[in-house]
Amino acid sequence: MQRHPYDSRRRSNGPRRYQKRKPAKGSFGLQVLGLSLIAGVATWQGAPVVESLWSTVSKTPEEIAAIEQSAYYAGCDDARAAGVAPISRGQPGYREGMDGDLDGVACEPYR
Known part of the structure; x- marks a missing residue:
C-alpha cells in the first residue's frame, strides 16, 4: 500500500530521540574572561x-565640617568653573544648598 504525500502519520519506526547540544569549545574560558572584564570595569x-x-x-563630624568650609563656591557654576564639580559630601566646598536631591553629591552633571 502506498502512502499519500499528505499523510500525517510519522514515517519513523521508533520514538524520536533528541541529542544534547554540545557547547562550543572554549565557551567557558570566554565566559570567565567576560565576567572578569565586567568585574574589573565595575571595580x-x-x-x-x-x-x-x-x-x-x-572622620568626625567636626573634621568634615572644617573640610567642607575650607572652600566656598557661590553656586555650581562657580564650582564647575573651578573644575571641582561634582563635589561629594566631605570634600572642600560641599554644602547641602548645592545638593538638590540630597544624595551626597553636589553640582552633579546635567542629564
Missing part, C-alpha cells in the same frame, strides 16, 4: 565612590 568605576565614602565615614 575601576566604583573605586572613587568607595574611597569617598570611606574617607567620610572615618
Whole structure:
C-alpha cells in the first residue's frame, strides 16, 4: 500500500530521540574572561565612590565640617568653573544648598 504525500502519520519506526547540544569549545574560558572584564570595569568605576565614602565615614563630624568650609563656591557654576564639580559630601566646598536631591553629591552633571 502506498502512502499519500499528505499523510500525517510519522514515517519513523521508533520514538524520536533528541541529542544534547554540545557547547562550543572554549565557551567557558570566554565566559570567565567576560565576567572578569565586567568585574574589573565595575571595580575601576566604583573605586572613587568607595574611597569617598570611606574617607567620610572615618572622620568626625567636626573634621568634615572644617573640610567642607575650607572652600566656598557661590553656586555650581562657580564650582564647575573651578573644575571641582561634582563635589561629594566631605570634600572642600560641599554644602547641602548645592545638593538638590540630597544624595551626597553636589553640582552633579546635567542629564
